[in-house]
Amino acid sequence: MDLIFLIPFSCLLFTLSGAAIDPTSGVCYGQLGNNLPSPSKSVELIKSLKAGRVKLDNVNPKILTALSNTNIPVTITVPNKIITAIASNQTLADEWVTSNVARFYPKTKIQTVLVGKQVLSQPDNVTWFNLVPAMYRIRKSHGLFEHFYPPSSANFRSNVANTVIKPLLHFINHTKSFFFVDVYPYYAWASDPKNIDLNYALLEANTKWYLDEPVGLFFTNLLEQMLDAVYFAMKGAGYPDIRLSISETGWPNGGGVDQSGANIHNAAVYNKNVIKILTEIPLRGTPYKPFVALTSFISALYNENQKPGPETERHFGLFYPNGTSIYPINLSGKST
Ligand SMILES: *[C@@H]1O[C@H](CO)[C@@H](O)[C@H](O)[C@H]1NC(C)=O
Ligand SMILES: *[C@@H]1O[C@H](CO)[C@@H](O)[C@H](O)[C@H]1NC(C)=O
Ligand SMILES: *[C@@H]1O[C@H](CO)[C@@H](O)[C@H](O)[C@H]1NC(C)=O
Numbered sequence: 116m117d118l119i120f121l122i123p124f125s126c127l128l129f130t131l132s133g134a135a136i137d138p139t140s141g142v143c144y145g146q147l148g149n150n151l152p153s154p155s156k157s158v159e160l161i162k163s164l165k166a167g168r169v170k171l172d173n174v175n176p177k178i179l180t181a182l183s184n185t186n187i188p189v190t191i192t193v194p195n196k197i198i199t200a201i202a203s204n205q206t207l208a209d210e211w212v213t214s215n216v217a218r219f220y221p222k223t224k225i226q227t228v229l230v231g232k233q234v235l236s237q238p239d240n241v242t243w244f245n246l247v248p249a250m251y252r253i254r255k256s257h258g259l260f261e262h263f264y265p266p267s268s269a270n271f272r273s274n275v276a277n278t279v280i281k282p283l284l285h286f287i288n289h290t291k292s293f294f295f296v297d298v299y300p301y302y303a304w305a306s307d308p309k310n311i312d313l314n315y316a317l318l319e320a321n322t323k324w325y326l327d328e329p330v331g332l333f334f335t336n337l338l339e340q341m342l343d344a345v346y347f348a349m350k351g352a353g354y355p356d357i358r359l360s361i362s363e364t365g366w367p368n369g370g371g372v373d374q375s376g377a378n379i380h381n382a383a384v385y386n387k388n389v390i391k392i393l394t395e396i397p398l399r400g401t402p403y404k405p406f407v408a409l410t411s412f413i414s415a416l417y418n419e420n421q422k423p424g425p426e427t428e429r430h431f432g433l434f435y436p437n438g439t440s441i442y443p444i445n446l447s448g449k450s451t
């Protein structure tokens with residue numbers, strides 16, 4: 116079985132207010148639709164989901180203002196296109212933080228600042244707007260790894276390991292930050308539905324087991340298998356103690372022309388299982404890192420009609436653009 120994992124990377128710049136680990140799931144508030152509800156209506160929906168966190172792919176002053184006084188932890192993202200400029204100009208970096216973080220904090224509980232979205236998974240100079248197409252992401256991110264499978268043999272490709280990954284991991288380790296990964300078992304399954312069991316990808320309990328023999332670890336679902344591949348790759352790079360956080364995960368609720376797996380039922384099953392697994396008490400962790408807390412963001416708040424790429428890309432929402440929920444879901448993990 117040749118598994119392809121979709122794990123584009125986001126780089127964590129810093130966390131504010133100590134990044135308390137709350138295993139409640141968050142939601143990615145994507146905004147690539149021209150028919151989406153207003154920020155204040157969206158904040159009401161986010162509250163109704165009992166989302167533990169919300170992540171923005173940018174910094175939107177209207178949304179940050181709407182999130183003020185809600186006490187919902189917010190993750191914002193430094194846009195890819197200014198990363199290079201900021202990297203070489205402290206003044207610019209300071210200005211960015213002043214106008215995008217300090218201006219809203221602490222009224223808006225900005226907790227985490229991500230630098231870039233899927234930076235390492237895209238070719239130079241192609242902004243993420245052009246990048247999202249699913250298969251493209253798989254191919255690109257695949258290039259980061261030499262092996263993923265079995266998870267215990269996962270490692271970063273030697274050319275990126277030394278020039279990009281190791282300095283990044285060094286920084287994260289030094290600042291006790293998290294390594295943020297986008298993990299989409301859906302894409303792994305969609306790339307090889309014959310060999311990957313759908314229920315294994317949907318995190319359904321007691322479906323299929325997979326034994327990673329060299330380390331004697333049993334995997335019961337694809338998400339944990341993918342996460343452990345990242346842990347093992349970080350260990351191989353010399354950083355066994357870095358914590359992971361899931362910056363995005365999700366399952367499309369439609370749009371699969373030839374992907375019967377992209378439907379409302381499977382999206383509901385997957386997202387509910389993610390929430391269940393991540394909010395289990397005592398903390399479940401992964402087979403390789405049991406009991407270790409994992410935070411996550413479900414992608415996305417809405418079906419976004421202007422997202423590029425295959426039709427499934429526009430069907431990752433928990434809500435239709437009119438604010439009607441697509442299936443009942445509760446991110447608190449407290450309801451069945
Ligand atoms: C750094 O950024 C500041 C603020 O945007 C700008 O005024 C300055 O010219 C930049 N410096 C360089 C060397 O580009
Ligand atoms: C990106 O494009 C700009 C303008 O075309 C160019 O100056 C720069 O070198 C490019 N950067 C990379 C990393 O290719
Ligand atoms: C990572 O951080 C820990 C704790 O600060 C430190 O003990 C360890 O040496 C660091 N690892 C590397 C490879 O720098």
Ligand SMILES: *[C@@H]1O[C@H](CO)[C@@H](O)[C@H](O)[C@H]1NC(C)=O
Binds near residue numbers: 435436437438439
């Ligand atoms: C919202 O949109 C969905 C999908 O188009 C539709 O099924 C639903 O009836 C709409 N709800 C309202 C209240 O208009």
Ligand SMILES: *[C@@H]1O[C@H](CO)[C@@H](O)[C@H](O)[C@H]1NC(C)=O
Binds near residue numbers: 165444
């Ligand atoms: C989510 O679960 C919480 C806790 O059980 C409950 O208070 C809330 O009403 C639920 N929200 C939805 C939208 O079901």
